Amino acid sequence: xxxxxxxxxTQNNFRFLLPSKIAAVVDKICETxxxxxxxxxxxxxxxxxxxELEIEKTKRWWQSPEQLFNELENSEExxxxx
Numbered sequence: 001x002x003x004x005x006x007x008x009x010t011q012n013n014f015r016f017l018l019p020s021k022i023a024a025v026v027d028k029i030c031e032t033x034x035x036x037x038x039x040x041x042x043x044x045x046x047x048x049x050x051x052e053l054e055i056e057k058t059k060r061w062w063q064s065p066e067q068l069f070n071e072l073e074n075s076e077e078x079x080x081x082x
Contacts, residue, residue: 011056018053024065025072032073047072 007013022044029040044050049072053060060068 028069
């Protein structure tokens with residue numbers, strides 16, 4: 001059986017990796033901060049971390065949802081939800 005080559009991750013295709021990571025981070029925000037999902041989504045989508053996650057060259061997509069959440073939680077951006 002011939003194995004298929006893993007495609008190169010580019011700015012055009014890496015976004016397929018983001019939805020599950022975003023969902024996991026937002027779930028963790030809701031769980032930890034006891035806030036509605038809409039609030040958690042808005043906070044995450046408006047964060048510097050999310051802006052970096054959208055850019056393939058930052059390689060943030062390599063980080064686990066737990067690492068992303070911890071970084072967001074330690075930043076000042078999530079302070080208002082504490």
